[in-house]
Amino acid sequence: MYMAELKRSLGFITIVGLTLTAMVGTGMFFGTAIGARYSGNAVLIAWAILVLLSIYVAACFGELTALFPRAGGVYEFSKHAYGNFFSFIIGWITWMMANIGVTVLIVAALEYLLPVSYAMHSKILIAIAIILILNFITYIGVDTSAAALTLFALVSVILFLAIIIPGTLQLNLANFKPFFSHPYLFVFLSLFFMVEGLMGWEEASFLAEETKNPEKTIPKALIVSTLLAGLLGLGTAIVTLGIIPWKTLINMETPITYLTGILFAPPGPNIIGIGIVITLIGSAAGMVISTPRLLLAMARDKLFIAQLAAIHEKTRTPYKAIIFQTIVSIIIIIIGFAQYETLLSMFVPLALIMYSAILFSVTILRFKLKHVKRVFKVPFGRIGPVIIALVYVSIIVAWLKLQPGALSLFTVIMSLVFFGIPIYLLLIFFYNPDAIVGFSNYFAHLSLWMENLLLPKHVRKRIISLFKNMDSRIVLEYGAGVGTLTLHLAEAVGPKGKVYATDLSKRNVNLLSKRLLKKGMSHVTVIHDEHQVNRVHPSVGNVDMIFSIGMMSYMQDVKKILKEMHRLLPEGGRIMFVEYVNFFRFLPDAEWISDIKKLKQIFREAGFSVKIEKKHGLLWNYLFVYGIKSEEDVPVI
Structure with a gap:
């Protein structure tokens, strides 16, 4: 059309x-x-x-x-x-x-x-x-x-x-x-x-x-x-x-x-x-x-x-x-x-x-x-x-x-x-992807100050609750921001596990690194990737799970990024995307996200079986897309 x-x-x-x-x-x-x-x-x-x-x-x-x-x-x-x-x-x-x-x-x-x-x-x-x-x-x-x-x-x-x-x-x-x-x-x-x-x-x-x-x-x-x-x-x-x-x-x-x-x-x-x-x-x-x-x-x-x-x-x-x-x-x-x-x-x-x-x-x-x-x-x-x-x-x-x-x-x-x-x-x-980097850098400290509004604790708990047996696992957080979810993931995988935390904002990465140092979490590898909207950073190794908060709208080459994630995961490896939708109740969603059937098809073509849910928030809603890497389309529980 x-x-x-x-x-x-x-x-x-x-x-x-x-x-x-x-x-x-x-x-x-x-x-x-x-x-x-x-x-x-x-x-x-x-x-x-x-x-x-x-x-x-x-x-x-x-x-x-x-x-x-x-x-x-x-x-x-x-x-x-x-x-x-x-x-x-x-x-x-x-x-x-x-x-x-x-x-x-x-x-x-x-x-x-x-x-x-x-x-x-x-x-x-x-x-x-x-x-x-x-x-x-x-x-x-x-x-x-x-x-x-x-x-x-x-x-x-x-x-x-x-x-x-x-x-x-x-x-x-x-x-x-x-x-x-x-x-x-x-x-x-x-x-x-x-x-x-x-x-x-x-x-x-x-x-x-x-x-x-x-x-x-x-x-x-x-x-x-x-x-x-x-x-x-x-x-x-x-x-x-x-x-x-x-x-x-x-x-x-x-x-x-x-x-x-x-x-x-x-x-x-x-x-x-x-x-x-x-x-x-x-x-x-x-x-x-x-x-x-x-x-x-x-x-x-x-x-x-x-x-x-x-x-x-x-x-x-x-x-x-x-x-x-x-x-x-x-x-x-x-x-x-x-x-x-x-x-x-x-x-x-x-x-x-x-x-x-x-x-x-x-x-x-x-x-x-x-x-x-x-x-x-x-x-x-x-x-x-x-x-x-x-x-x-x-x-x-x-x-x-x-x-x-x-x-x-x-x-x-x-x-x-x-x-x-x-x-x-x-x-x-x-x-605009270039503007996203500038805005993220400029408002990094504000994002830290408002993290409980941007990603409330009940949403974080909901994300973690969907993933069992995370101890000693290797996890990628694609778009870690100031570390609102990263700290929870680091705690869930424990010191024997590992977290790759990537973000496109230099200031976000700096703030996250300071928070991890303060908490003594040395098993988190923080990576600044200014090209994140088009790729998964090449230094990220194989992982068991992938999390991403608020990055779907900014992904410029969706199919390429999902294929790279597919390559990093084992069969049955799990993914979790959470996206802000119906932003301020008047801004429309990115075109490929607004159609649920089309969105599910994109993940299926990339080799993932997913379930999609929407949760209501105060100023926006949250779109949950979670599932597993699988050769055939299987129901996600």
Whole structure:
């Protein structure tokens, strides 16, 4: 199953449809009214600036996608520009953006469609149903997703043209006077609340691995769709202000409803209203379809849950990432349904931070990869992206300076960003062998201090109780740590027996050696093996029993290690592995450990008959794998 690849079938029209639906956010419908609160009719200048900025940003995304046409999009760009840590943070920000964005769009659609008196729990249930439908479409295949995106894009274009064309015939030019009624700086504050109306280039980049000839297709599609979306948004803004004076407009919750009531006789406004709801849900669909590809790319690099890299053999979609994303989206819908404005104010800074980082990466990569041929190049690629990034930063600064309460909300936003740091460290510790050595060295003394929590006495007693007649035996402890179990094994085999205690951490080995010296246990041979994740140390001789605590997840070449252990043991020699599983109740187990049947088969193929049990712990559970070396599969008692 894991050898399956994403299906490369998307073309120019589909990518235009995806980007267009992604861009038609709430800002297209409500941004003009919100922006006019701060700059009056000059909100049109904000729209014009936004369109020009967006076209250039689209070209920047085009260059990067043509350079790295892989599923990760912004994560992939950042990895090459900044390295693993910052690429994870940018991926983390983008993932939070997508989750918040989907909630904002679906809430906006339902608030527009349903009356205020409609029960909140019913709205939430409808929102969850929409999430399930969109994710099901995503799950069953990219071709179905492409058809849905094309339909949503078509509805969006028809909707805006239906407003703009008749609206231009009813413009009242007196509405535009005076044009400047607020300080010029407030145009940037208007931009903050409108910028969400032209965002979404990253979603096309996520689908690069499923696009035919992505190096040429995606850059062209991004620019065309951005230009089209920008003209539709600007046209709608001009019509809206030309018919509804801005002082009236700013007091309206659903200005498009009022506008269509002027432009059309019944049932025209109702039809337009349904079109708006479909368009907003279509924008959410773009995020739902593309975001699992971000998780797929991060999971491939072990910078997210590794199991999410799985691709379904039949549908050829990242099905586990889709299922995971569905669950997260439903949780955020339930928690954040009544917090629309707060969520929108959180979405925009996150988006601007992400886009600024991506724009800077264009310039960085122009220097780092200056000799790499580019199929598509954005003009002024060494300075232009930096200027646009600084404009985005200035929009955030204007919001912080001019909007009451913005600083406290920004503090919450940054807390969410920084929350990604401990998650990154946990993932690195969990999946990266080199990091394991560093962490083990750094936290050696802490491990000693917390050994009764990490491996409680009742667990140690359970391990020893499964092995009878240990006196005078030769034992290997593969992954001895600071010696929490080693001391018990040394006592069990007695001075006539022998214990090999190997560990990959130098500090662990030093602490263990000191403990053994203090207790006078000279029959324990301590071995530092920095390559332990790939082997049994060659100096270990034949043994009667093998114990290993907490090492299974880190074993990089499982079959090789088990074969080496098999060679060291006599027929009937016993093994005992204990592994921490369900770590902190949210980190998944290593893939080969999570499937009990597969795990048992791996041991059987290595020549062991084993029994597998799970014991519950406080912060994690313990997986016991114990048995004997045997030519045939025999029951283990």
